[in-house]
Amino acid sequence: MAVVAEAREGAESPAPPEAQRKPRRFRRWLIRGLLVILVAVGVAAGWVKVTFNRVEREALQLAETGSSLNKFLAGYAAAVKDKDIEALMALHADDYASEGEGLWQLKLESDRDGVQVYAWESPEKKRFGKADVRRQLELHLASLDAIESGKFKISSIEKLADDGSTTIRATLWLRGSTAEYAKLQSHTTFRLTLSRDAHGGFQIRGKQLLYGQTVVGNGGGFTDITQAAGIKYESQHNPMLSEPEWRPDRFGIMKYASAGVATADYDNDGWYDIYFCDGANPCLYRNKRDGTFEDVTSQAGLPVGLQGVQVAIFADFDNDPLKTRDLFLGRGTGKSYLFRNNGDGSFTDVTEGANVSGVWISTAAAADYNNDGLIDLYLGRYLDPRVNLPSTNFYTRNGQGNTLLRNDGNFKFTDVTQQAGVREGGLSLGIAWGDYDADGDPDVYVANDFGRNALLRNNGNGTFSDVSQASGTLDLGYGMSASFEDVNGDGRLDLYVSNVHSGQRWFGNTATLQRYLLTSIQEGTILEDYPLYMEIYDLVGLDLNFGENVIRGNSLMLNNGDGTFTDVTEQSKVNPQGWYWSSTVCDFDNDALQDIYAVNGWVSYSDPTAPDL
Numbered sequence: 001m002a003v004v005a006e007a008r009e010g011a012e013s014p015a016p017p018e019a020q021r022k023p024r025r026f027r028r029w030l031i032r033g034l035l036v037i038l039v040a041v042g043v044a045a046g047w048v049k050v051t052f053n054r055v056e057r058e059a060l061q062l063a064e065t066g067s068s069l070n071k072f073l074a075g076y077a078a079a080v081k082d083k084d085i086e087a088l089m090a091l092h093a094d095d096y097a098s099e100g101e102g103l104w105q106l107k108l109e110s111d112r113d114g115v116q117v118y119a120w121e122s123p124e125k126k127r128f129g130k131a132d133v134r135r136q137l138e139l140h141l142a143s144l145d146a147i148e149s150g151k152f153k154i155s156s157i158e159k160l161a162d163d164g165s166t167t168i169r170a171t172l173w174l175r176g177s178t179a180e181y182a183k184l185q186s187h188t189t190f191r192l193t194l195s196r197d198a199h200g201g202f203q204i205r206g207k208q209l210l211y212g213q214t215v216v217g218n219g220g221g222f223t224d225i226t227q228a229a230g231i232k233y234e235s236q237h238n239p240m241l242s243e244p245e246w247r248p249d250r251f252g253i254m255k256y257a258s259a260g261v262a263t264a265d266y267d268n269d270g271w272y273d274i275y276f277c278d279g280a281n282p283c284l285y286r287n288k289r290d291g292t293f294e295d296v297t298s299q300a301g302l303p304v305g306l307q308g309v310q311v312a313i314f315a316d317f318d319n320d321p322l323k324t325r326d327l328f329l330g331r332g333t334g335k336s337y338l339f340r341n342n343g344d345g346s347f348t349d350v351t352e353g354a355n356v357s358g359v360w361i362s363t364a365a366a367a368d369y370n371n372d373g374l375i376d377l378y379l380g381r382y383l384d385p386r387v388n389l390p391s392t393n394f395y396t397r398n399g400q401g402n403t404l405l406r407n408d409g410n411f412k413f414t415d416v417t418q419q420a421g422v423r424e425g426g427l428s429l430g431i432a433w434g435d436y437d438a439d440g441d442p443d444v445y446v447a448n449d450f451g452r453n454a455l456l457r458n459n460g461n462g463t464f465s466d467v468s469q470a471s472g473t474l475d476l477g478y479g480m481s482a483s484f485e486d487v488n489g490d491g492r493l494d495l496y497v498s499n500v501h502s503g504q505r506w507f508g509n510t511a512t513l514q515r516y517l518l519t520s521i522q523e524g525t526i527l528e529d530y531p532l533y534m535e536i537y538d539l540v541g542l543d544l545n546f547g548e549n550v551i552r553g554n555s556l557m558l559n560n561g562d563g564t565f566t567d568v569t570e571q572s573k574v575n576p577q578g579w580y581w582s583s584t585v586c587d588f589d590n591d592a593l594q595d596i597y598a599v600n601g602w603v604s605y606s607d608p609t610a611p612d613l
């Protein structure tokens with residue numbers, strides 16, 4: 001017994017009851033905490049799933065509605081083109097009712113240079129029924145001899161009901177001739193109230209004329225003299241983009257990217273010459289001063305068959321006494337080139353050591369940004385289509401980055417992009433220099449594809465600041481080109497930007513952007529996309545409806561003289577339907593007023609009545 005007692009005395013004493021309860025209590029709290037976390041995660045996952053399903057339904061409904069509307073509007077345009085009254089009436093509901101509508105009339109607003117401009121109006125408004133609509137359409141179509149093309153495009157979806165009925169703004173664009181055989185073009189914007197018919201299509205239940213304009217003329221303002229002038233240039237695709245080294249496997253549309261045109265009096269004879277950039281065979285045409293031109297590419301010492309030339313800039317880069325214009329050639333594929341003008345109609349290649357390289361150059365502009373008497377170069381670049389796609393369809397910032405080259409003299413340039421703060425990062429397609437704030441140094445506006453454009457103010461110390469938001473020039477469009485010019489004659493530089501104006505604007509509605517955001521969460525790319533979302537948030541906050549402005553089209557912004565601009569696009573009517581790849585502002589009729597020429601660069605269907613992609 002003594003041994004047993006002795007052994008017990010040597011053993012560890014059992015823990016008191018309170019000490020035994022502590023680890024058990026900790027384990028219970030740990031388990032409870034884990035359960036709470038799991039429940040929270042489950043609830044969050046469930047919320048995400050429910051929210052995603054709701055947003056998915058809304059986005060799909062919106063997409064289906066947009067697609068159906070495009071088909072409906074295309075059918076309407078086709079019926080107008082054919083002047084088919086019965087087909088048009090079938091697109092109107094039997095119980096059509098509009099409280100304030102009237103017969104359309106044209107009021108003459110301008111009659112100059114053989115061109116008449118008319119505004120649409122409905123002076124005697126009353127309650128309209130379907131019979132009134134028939135009378136309205138019959139009178140209008142009777143005034144037209146022929147309609148060559150007709151398009152009816154969505155401007156915006158204003159209201160979308162659960163039953164599929166909707167209210168939209170849409171623009172009808174017609175081109176043809178009047179009963180007097182004059183050439184005619186009109187674009188008219190309506191607010192349409194639509195309901196679904198028995199077959200799931202749409203019918204018009206009400207209509208409101210918002211704005212209309214018709215332009216009539218004899219078409220004699222310009223004459224095409226290309227052939228007579230001896231210009232035989234035809235644009236070609238870049239063959240390098242078919243080679244393994246340069247093939248745009250990720251973003252194949254780059255195969256169709258073409259180039260531009262530059263004009264300058266390169267030989268100082270007082271007459272403007274033309275340089276055609278090209279994918280396969282750029283060429284220089286000298287003005288012979290008799291209304292004709294001749295190809296002098298080889299004679300001038302410029303390379304023949306230089307592929308991938310995207311941009312040409314004539315400028316006096318060496319500031320020589322002769323003031324001859326040298327030539328920069330920026331390329332999308334391969335190195336860029338710099339040529340010195342010898343003053344005798346020829347050029348010398350001075351690319352070696354000039355530091356003007358960089359691939360995927362899409363645009364460029366020259367200016368003396370630091371006021372040292374030497375012209376500098378700002379190169380706009382796209383993305384690398386071999387490895388990248390635009391990061392989003394509404395706000396892309398994964399471009400190659402732009403490059404500012406400071407001219408150090410003697411055809412030597414230094415890359416000062418980082419210290420100047422002008423990398424940008426969008427998919428740049430247009431650059432315009434202009435001293436918008438009249439402080440003595442040039443500022444620069446950058447037009448970016450698939451995302452926002454940017455105004456960069458020159459601080460006067462070699463650096464720039466992005467003042468897009470503060471100045472009121474934050475343009476979210478698919479930027480294609482930009483121009484500084486005083487359009488209202490007040491002595492201040494205004495800004496015109498060409499963008500994509502598409503009939504698919506419904507894709508930018510809130511539901512679509514919410515869907516994109518939730519998809520990035522679901523697919524685990526949220527961390528990768530987070531910086532992009534924060535940049536968008538800094539610009540527009542939580543307004544997910546900003547996508548409405550992404551493909552709204554061209555913009556005209558008037559300079560207020562205090563560093564800010566006012567957007568007058570809608571009231572100035574400078575935003576027609578189309579994909580305007582380029583634009584310029586000039587006084588083409590010598591009346592001391594600045595006019596705008598905008599080039600529509602995309603045709604998605606051979607049938608002009610079909611909707612754009």
